[in-house]
Structure formats: C-alpha cells, structure tokens
Amino acid sequence: MISHTHNERWSHRLGRRAGHAWRGYLRREQRAAGWLVARGVPAGATTALLWLAKLLVLGVLLYVAFWFFLLVFVLLVARGFAHNEQDEDLWAQQDELRHGTAGYGLYSSGGQRIDPHDPNNPYDE
Known part of the structure; x- marks a missing residue:
C-alpha cells in the first residue's frame, strides 16, 4: 500500500x-x-x-x-x-539621572530626588 x-x-x-x-x-x-x-x-x-x-x-x-x-x-x-x-506632555521636562543636591540619582523636573537612597550612606553620593 x-x-x-x-x-x-x-x-x-x-x-x-x-x-x-x-x-x-x-x-x-x-x-x-x-x-x-x-x-x-x-x-x-x-x-x-x-x-x-x-x-x-x-x-x-x-x-x-x-x-x-x-x-x-x-x-x-x-x-x-x-x-x-496621550503624549500631550512631550515637551515637558522628564525625570533624569544627574548629580544634584542629594548626590547622583534620579531627580524630578522640580529638582527633588525621587529614587530611594540613604543620605547617611557615604557610598550613596
């Protein structure tokens, strides 16, 4: 067959x-x-x-x-x-990684650090 x-x-x-x-x-x-x-x-x-x-x-x-x-x-x-x-705020300043008053980290457009960090840690600048 x-x-x-x-x-x-x-x-x-x-x-x-x-x-x-x-x-x-x-x-x-x-x-x-x-x-x-x-x-x-x-x-x-x-x-x-x-x-x-x-x-x-x-x-x-x-x-x-x-x-x-x-x-x-x-x-x-x-x-x-x-x-x-949905993308209305295309030209608004976004959050960014930079050196600021509380050390290097993620800062909002208003200058506030928004990522978790310990200000007493010497390695967290």
Missing part, C-alpha cells in the same frame, strides 16, 4: 483551483449566452449584455473597496489622534 503525499506547493493548488473556477465561470457565461440567443436576442446584444454585467460587477466591487479603504483610513487617522493625545 502506497500512501499519497502532497509534493505540490500551495501556490500550485491555489492556481489549479483558480483555473477550475475560471473555466466554470466561462462555461456558465457560454450557457447564459446560448440561452439568450435561443430566446431571440441577437448575438451582438448578448455580448454587450454580458460585458455590461461584468462592468456592473466591477463597478460594485470598486465602490465597496473605496468605502472599505476610506473607513480603514479614517480609523487609522482617529487612532493616530488618540495616540497623540
């Missing part, structure tokens, strides 16, 4: 499925064109009608894509504004 292994890449399988779908679409289109011609619609009008249907579908897809990307853009801009409001 031999087991069947997949040696094809996923892109080949995807391409094969897309080809099957395209051929199925073309069969249905030919069947619709044949049905219209059998009902007495001229061949030129049938071709024009099928192209009109394709263009209509393309227009709807572009319309939906436009509004989708506009929504995504607005959400990204709103997120950017919300993020900037």
Whole structure:
C-alpha cells in the first residue's frame, strides 16, 4: 500500500483551483449566452449584455473597496489622534539621572530626588 503525499506547493493548488473556477465561470457565461440567443436576442446584444454585467460587477466591487479603504483610513487617522493625545506632555521636562543636591540619582523636573537612597550612606553620593 502506497500512501499519497502532497509534493505540490500551495501556490500550485491555489492556481489549479483558480483555473477550475475560471473555466466554470466561462462555461456558465457560454450557457447564459446560448440561452439568450435561443430566446431571440441577437448575438451582438448578448455580448454587450454580458460585458455590461461584468462592468456592473466591477463597478460594485470598486465602490465597496473605496468605502472599505476610506473607513480603514479614517480609523487609522482617529487612532493616530488618540495616540497623540496621550503624549500631550512631550515637551515637558522628564525625570533624569544627574548629580544634584542629594548626590547622583534620579531627580524630578522640580529638582527633588525621587529614587530611594540613604543620605547617611557615604557610598550613596
């Protein structure tokens, strides 16, 4: 008994499925064109009608894509504004490590040492 292994890449399988779908679409289109011609619609009008249907579908897809990307853009801009409001004090002086009146340590913007230290420790300058 031999087991069947997949040696094809996923892109080949995807391409094969897309080809099957395209051929199925073309069969249905030919069947619709044949049905219209059998009902007495001229061949030129049938071709024009099928192209009109394709263009209509393309227009709807572009319309939906436009509004989708506009929504995504607005959400990204709103997120950017919300993020900037959190960083309002960007230019305010931050806490920093420096030498001050109580020795080297972390000092606030007002000059107070804010890290834990022992003023009586000779090694804590």
